Amino acid sequence: MDALPVLKMLEIHKSYFGAKALRGVDWELFPGEIHALCGENGAGKSTLVETLAGTIRPDSGRILLDGRDIYLPNPSSALKSGIAVIHQELQLVGCLSVAENILLGDEPVRLGKLNRRAIRSHAAISLEMLDAKQIPLSVAADTLPTGQRQIVEIARALRRQARVLILDEPTAALTSGEAKHLADLLKSLKNKGLAIALVSHHLDEVLALSDRLTVLRDGERVGTWQRHEMDHEKLVQAMIGRRVTTGANRGGKLLENGSRSEILTADDISGVTLSSVSLKIRNGEILGMTGLAGAGQEEMAQILAGESVATSGRMTYEGQAYRPVHPAQAQKIGVVAVPADRRKRGLIAALGLGRNLVFQRLRQKNRFGFLNWPFFWKEAERLCEDFQIKFDRLSQNPLTLSGGNQQKALLARALSTKPKLAILNEPTRGVDIRTREAIHQRIEALSASGVAVVVISPDTQELERISDRVVVFRQGQVQCELTGDQISERRILAETAGVAT
Amino acid sequence: MAVDSKLWLRFAMRRWPQILLFVAALWLTFSTERFYTGSNLSSILTRAAIVGVLAVGQCCVLLAGGFDLSQGATVGLACAMAGTAMTKGYDSSTCFAAALSTGLLVGIVNGFFVAKMGTNPFVTTLSGLMVVRGLTFLVLGGLTLNKLTMFAALDSKVDVAGVALSGRAAVFMLATSVIWIFLRQTLWGQHLRATGGNAEAARLAGVRTDRMKILSFALSGLCAGLAAVLLLSFVKVSKTDTANGYELDSIASCVIGGVSLAGGEGSVLGAAAGCLMLKTIETIITLRGLDDQYRSLVTGALILTFAATDAWVGRGRRK
Numbered sequence: 001m002d003a004l005p006v007l008k009m010l011e012i013h014k015s016y017f018g019a020k021a022l023r024g025v026d027w028e029l030f031p032g033e034i035h036a037l038c039g040e041n042g043a044g045k046s047t048l049v050e051t052l053a054g055t056i057r058p059d060s061g062r063i064l065l066d067g068r069d070i071y072l073p074n075p076s077s078a079l080k081s082g083i084a085v086i087h088q089e090l091q092l093v094g095c096l097s098v099a100e101n102i103l104l105g106d107e108p109v110r111l112g113k114l115n116r117r118a119i120r121s122h123a124a125i126s127l128e129m130l131d132a133k134q135i136p137l138s139v140a141a142d143t144l145p146t147g148q149r150q151i152v153e154i155a156r157a158l159r160r161q162a163r164v165l166i167l168d169e170p171t172a173a174l175t176s177g178e179a180k181h182l183a184d185l186l187k188s189l190k191n192k193g194l195a196i197a198l199v200s201h202h203l204d205e206v207l208a209l210s211d212r213l214t215v216l217r218d219g220e221r222v223g224t225w226q227r228h229e230m231d232h233e234k235l236v237q238a239m240i241g242r243r244v245t246t247g248a249n250r251g252g253k254l255l256e257n258g259s260r261s262e263i264l265t266a267d268d269i270s271g272v273t274l275s276s277v278s279l280k281i282r283n284g285e286i287l288g289m290t291g292l293a294g295a296g297q298e299e300m301a302q303i304l305a306g307e308s309v310a311t312s313g314r315m316t317y318e319g320q321a322y323r324p325v326h327p328a329q330a331q332k333i334g335v336v337a338v339p340a341d342r343r344k345r346g347l348i349a350a351l352g353l354g355r356n357l358v359f360q361r362l363r364q365k366n367r368f369g370f371l372n373w374p375f376f377w378k379e380a381e382r383l384c385e386d387f388q389i390k391f392d393r394l395s396q397n398p399l400t401l402s403g404g405n406q407q408k409a410l411l412a413r414a415l416s417t418k419p420k421l422a423i424l425n426e427p428t429r430g431v432d433i434r435t436r437e438a439i440h441q442r443i444e445a446l447s448a449s450g451v452a453v454v455v456i457s458p459d460t461q462e463l464e465r466i467s468d469r470v471v472v473f474r475q476g477q478v479q480c481e482l483t484g485d486q487i488s489e490r491r492i493l494a495e496t497a498g499v500a501t
Numbered sequence: 502m503a504v505d506s507k508l509w510l511r512f513a514m515r516r517w518p519q520i521l522l523f524v525a526a527l528w529l530t531f532s533t534e535r536f537y538t539g540s541n542l543s544s545i546l547t548r549a550a551i552v553g554v555l556a557v558g559q560c561c562v563l564l565a566g567g568f569d570l571s572q573g574a575t576v577g578l579a580c581a582m583a584g585t586a587m588t589k590g591y592d593s594s595t596c597f598a599a600a601l602s603t604g605l606l607v608g609i610v611n612g613f614f615v616a617k618m619g620t621n622p623f624v625t626t627l628s629g630l631m632v633v634r635g636l637t638f639l640v641l642g643g644l645t646l647n648k649l650t651m652f653a654a655l656d657s658k659v660d661v662a663g664v665a666l667s668g669r670a671a672v673f674m675l676a677t678s679v680i681w682i683f684l685r686q687t688l689w690g691q692h693l694r695a696t697g698g699n700a701e702a703a704r705l706a707g708v709r710t711d712r713m714k715i716l717s718f719a720l721s722g723l724c725a726g727l728a729a730v731l732l733l734s735f736v737k738v739s740k741t742d743t744a745n746g747y748e749l750d751s752i753a754s755c756v757i758g759g760v761s762l763a764g765g766e767g768s769v770l771g772a773a774a775g776c777l778m779l780k781t782i783e784t785i786i787t788l789r790g791l792d793d794q795y796r797s798l799v800t801g802a803l804i805l806t807f808a809a810t811d812a813w814v815g816r817g818r819r820k
Contacts, residue, residue, distance in 0.1 A: 305705075307704075307705060326704075326707075326709065327704060327705050327706070327707050328707040328708070328709055331707040332707075337705065339702070339705055344699075344701065344702070345699075345701050345702050345705055346702055346705075347699075347702065348695050348698040348699045348702050348703060348706075348765070349698060349699065349765075350694065350695075350697070350698030350699070350761075350764070350765025350766045351691075351694065351695060351698055351765070355691070359691075359695065359706055360706055360707060362688050362691055362692075363688060363707065366687075366688050369687045369688045369689060370686050370687055370688075371686055371687060371688060371691065373686070413706070
């Protein structure tokens with residue numbers, strides 16, 4: 001690179017409740033380049049991006065813009081510095097028109113009155129610069145398709161004189177046509193001298209677009225490469241690295257025991273993101289389900305647990321037709337799910353830890369609807385001991401626990417119902433390494449006792465560690481099913497991205 | 502649960518606005534000469550009974566994450582129905598059933614719209630208020646029913662463990678205890694609270710959240726029916742504007758009693774105590790010889806102070 005870097009990050013550290021998300025990351029971004037940030041989930045990409053967006057303050061480290069130190073305490077300071085982050089969840093005000101959105105926060109005012117004509121003309125100019133004249137100015141932003149909304153947001157960023165454009169998973173929700181259009185747009189913006197950073201899980205897209213690539217792993221920078229120095233193989237290797245596995249991988253342990261009976265079969269299931277998926281779950285096996293966000297594994301898990309209903313298809317559970325329309329129905333016959341979002345969909349803050357722990361057992365153990373609280377308090381204490389949940393007192397708000405303890409509490413709540421099929425959504429998201437191993441051992445013990453376990457996780461290492469079988473979803477369908485020796489981080493990563501190795 | 506020596510301290514930390522008010526009320530009580538007489542103290546309980554029963558019902562709805570503005574109007578309709586039943590010559594138990602079932606029905610309709618149709622609780626019960634007032638007008642034909650003496654028995658004193666209590670106060674205490682036990686000791690009570698605390702998490706954990714919402718409104722309606730009985734036992738008149746605005750008093754009682762408007766947090770005991778405090782303050786204002794128009798001003802300012810301190814304490818808690 002001939003020019004000086006427009007943005008430079010030095011020794012950025014950030015930790016959450018003791019878990020280190022970034023450990024001294026250095027990173028440079030030059031004008032006129034598209035720079036890809038790669039890494040697995042939890043590698044630190046999002047934290048780095050949030051730091052630049054001004055939504056997260058690093059614990060230490062410097063951020064330099066044009067060689068000068070800047071401080072980004074909030075999102076508006078980032079915007080003022082010329083750094084615009086386009087999040088995966090677009091940040092448009094849906095009820096305002098396209099033109100109003102582009103000028104939002106920067107509206108032309110004449111004599112104290114909003115100048116509507118100027119808003120339209122400025123917005124028109126902005127869109128024209130992006131070759132997007134086809135986007136109507138006066139319709140409400142939330143009526144546009146995702147691809148066009150994204151362009152509107154980019155237009156807004158450029159209108160605010162952004163010089164650094166950071167896109168977080170920009171094509172996750174786009175059709176292939178929209179994605180191609182976006183790629184062309186990014187290339188033309190790059191040629192105009194904009195510095196563009198791209199965070200993406202789609203490796204082929206990363207390799208097609210970027211000039212340079214930086215790989216993060218476990219909060220550290222593995223390295224930065226020119227595009228021509230990289231290929232799929234090397235990139236995957238850099239992302240996975242050589243890591244210490246804490247427990248022995250299972251590697252299809254079950255196959256030795258011969259095939260077991262099926263507890264659940266799903267035939268031809270379709271839904272919002274799924275199109276005719278079939279799969280079988282056997283007693284006592286650990287089935288991994290994975291894929292990119294929105295590839296269908298999340299919805300499949302919801303359908304299995306009765307949290308949402310398939311638009312078509314059939315399921316059987318223990319030989320009987322199975323079509324739950326409410327989680328209560330699934331739980332009654334032994335299917336229990338643990339949600340991934342512990343705070344929003346898992347724990348109930350108003351109830352306190354103790355009541356949360358026994359919450360799903362209340363229905364099983366009551367006398368004409370009356371609850372025997374002394375029994376349940378004892379039960380809650382037993383669960384805390386059994387799952388090694390560190391807590392202050394049983395009446396405390398469960399959300400004040402650490403992430404790992406929250407996760408253990410949710411697992412305890414679900415598993416104390418003695419399910420026959422447990423569906424665990426991202427059981428180790430954001431938990432420290434020791435808890436993670438404890439949870440993995442718990443899952444193994446569960447399967448050893450004959451319970452069928454489904455683990456939905458984007459974490460390839462986790463899947464390699466605990467699954468007997470891995471089903472990879474891609475674009476709403478089963479891309480492949482891996483068993484035995486086929487289960488490797490590299491293979492899973494390649495299959496989720498749809499690149500054959 | 503293990504006996505926790507710090508439990509009281511923790512309670513004091515969490516509820517200090519309420520404790521402060523209680524102390525203030527106590528101080529005012531003793532500094533107001535004429536107040537501290539036995540008859541006055543028991544009459545507070547009696548006077549609080551009607552709004553107190555409403556507050557207990559309101560608390561159920563708030564705990565489940567809802568909001569009930571139709572309570573006052575429901576009391577009005579229940580009075581009209583019971584009164585009409587009496588003028589038609591039915592006995593008092595039939596009139597009692599008429600009042601309760603009217604309240605229950607209004608509550609179930611409110612709950613159905615909120616839970617099944619997904620309408621906002623505020624809008625649902627606001628329009629419910631208007632519709633129910635309109636129905637009251639139709640039932641009464643715009644007239645006033647007088648001499649409704651069928652519940653007069655409740656106006657007399659009963660002897661409970663050596664203390665002379667008015668029938669109304671007894672009903673208030675009974676209703677509070679029954680609902681308190683229901684919410685604390687039963688599966689549905691626990692599920693109801695979970696629905697208000699985090700509806701999505703509760704649903705995923707197997708709670709029929711729709712049914713719990715309907716249940717909470719049904720309880721509120723039932724309480725409104727009971728409040729109508731208590732009201733008739735003492736005013737013995739049913740008018741088109743009976744119990745106008747009572748829902749606001751019941752919400753105020755809940756706020757003072759520490760019931761969260763965001764759902765899930767609070768207790769019916771708090772709501773009942775909040776109502777007692779509200780009535781105590783009102784009584785003190787009257788006894789101190791202040792004009793009646795100050796009553797509204799002082800109570801309003803008091804509630805606002807309360808909400809502000811509560812929000813301030815809550816902000817500290819979130820950090």
